[in-house]
Amino acid sequence: MRVIEVSMEQCRNERAEKTGDPEKTRRSAASSGTTCDIVHHTTNMCSSLSKALHHGAQTVARQELRGISDQGRRSHTAANMAVVVPTVQFHNGYKMPLLGLGTFLASSEVVGAALDTALRAGYRHIDTATIYENEAAIGEVLQKWLKSGRVRREDLFIVTKLPGSGNRAESVEKYLKKSLEALQLNYVDLYLVHSAMGSLEQVGAARGPRVPDVTTDHISIWKAMEAQVDAGRARSIGLSNFNSRQIKRIVKEARIRPANLQIELNVYFQQRELAAFCNALDITVCAYAPLGSPAFADHLKQRNGEDAE
Numbered sequence: 001m002r003v004i005e006v007s008m009e010q011c012r013n014e015r016a017e018k019t020g021d022p023e024k025t026r027r028s029a030a031s032s033g034t035t036c037d038i039v040h041h042t043t044n045m046c047s048s049l050s051k052a053l054h055h056g057a058q059t060v061a062r063q064e065l066r067g068i069s070d071q072g073r074r075s076h077t078a079a080n081m082a083v084v085v086p087t088v089q090f091h092n093g094y095k096m097p098l099l100g101l102g103t104f105l106a107s108s109e110v111v112g113a114a115l116d117t118a119l120r121a122g123y124r125h126i127d128t129a130t131i132y133e134n135e136a137a138i139g140e141v142l143q144k145w146l147k148s149g150r151v152r153r154e155d156l157f158i159v160t161k162l163p164g165s166g167n168r169a170e171s172v173e174k175y176l177k178k179s180l181e182a183l184q185l186n187y188v189d190l191y192l193v194h195s196a197m198g199s200l201e202q203v204g205a206a207r208g209p210r211v212p213d214v215t216t217d218h219i220s221i222w223k224a225m226e227a228q229v230d231a232g233r234a235r236s237i238g239l240s241n242f243n244s245r246q247i248k249r250i251v252k253e254a255r256i257r258p259a260n261l262q263i264e265l266n267v268y269f270q271q272r273e274l275a276a277f278c279n280a281l282d283i284t285v286c287a288y289a290p291l292g293s294p295a296f297a298d299h300l301k302q303r304n305g306e307d308a309e
């Protein structure tokens with residue numbers, strides 16, 4: 001599967017860099033084509049801890065071990081059984097682990113157990129969003145781990161997203177502050193604009209059909225995103241579900257360039273042109289729904305009514 005190949009290539013690059021062989025590093029990077037910084041988000045839509053163990057953490061960790069690094073394999077056999085996940089470096093120097101735990105559709109009741117299991121397995125990159133309505137449950141587990149000293153804040157990579165209903169300049173700070181409060185953190189590692197299209201603010205924004213906000217202005221939203229970096233609330237900022245035309249426009253006006261684009265990427269929907277476009281701009285690409293999100297259709301039916309297709 002493509003994400004595994006990419007991870008292997010990334011590891012080869014990292015090994016070449018570590019051995020200090022610049023020619024080998026260059027050759028390795030060149031052979032990786034356009035996609036050496038794709039991140040694989042795994043599922044956490046498990047309904048119980050045993051499912052979390054099966055799908056959410058250990059299975060994926062084992063899959064990755066087949067293809068990733070000797071370093072990771074050695075760590076897995078160590079007493080704590082944790083996997084060291086390779087990283088990709090952003091243009092601003094911050095590093096993001098290539099494998100992340102996705103938390104879409106994970107209710108607050110389920111996500112705590114899944115996250116605890118994932119952290120024990122070695123996950124450090126956690127992906128959530130305002131609209132997943134699980135940031136507070138995630139925050140509780142993170143606090144426990146941080147307070148107990150089992151993990152340091154600088155070892156975690158926490159991603160959350162501005163909801164479409166906050167896609168206006170004056171809402172960015174408000175939504176990020178709410179996310180930080182729920183996550184019990186002072187900053188997130190990456191704050192993403194969740195979608196290019198804005199919607200009107202509604203109570204219970206995650207539920208029901210959304211009403212498009214035709215006044216959405218990407219440039220002013222991006223300037224408000226930059227202000228979050230200045231204020232120390234986000235280390236890096238990026239986009240999700242934006243196309244190349246929209247990204248180009250933002251990059252042209254940006255003082256702080258997007259560090260990452262999170263998009264659907266899997267064998268059914270490979271988006272090679274968009275990944276190459278981002279690669280050329282030094283914008284890393286994160287693959288969501290890497291397994292094709294088989295539960296998404298049911299989620300849409302539940303959200304929009306059984307008749308919706």
Ligand SMILES: NC(=O)c1ccc[n+]([C@@H]2O[C@H](COP(=O)([O-])OP(=O)(O)OC[C@H]3O[C@@H](n4cnc5c(N)ncnc54)[C@H](OP(=O)(O)O)[C@@H]3O)[C@@H](O)[C@H]2O)c1
Nearest residue numbers: 041043045055102103104127240288289290291292293295
């Ligand atoms: N930025 C965005 O707009 C956006 C959109 C969607 C997702 N995301 C992020 O990306 C993450 C991953 O995407 P996703 O959860 O939608 O999709 P996904 O990872 O492609 O698919 C998850 C589904 O795969 C199933 N699954 C996992 N391992 C399996 C196995 N070994 N055999 C059979 N089925 C298996 C899971 O079933 P079980 O439920 O039974 O475990 C779950 O239904 C999300 O959690 C979220 O953090 C971002």
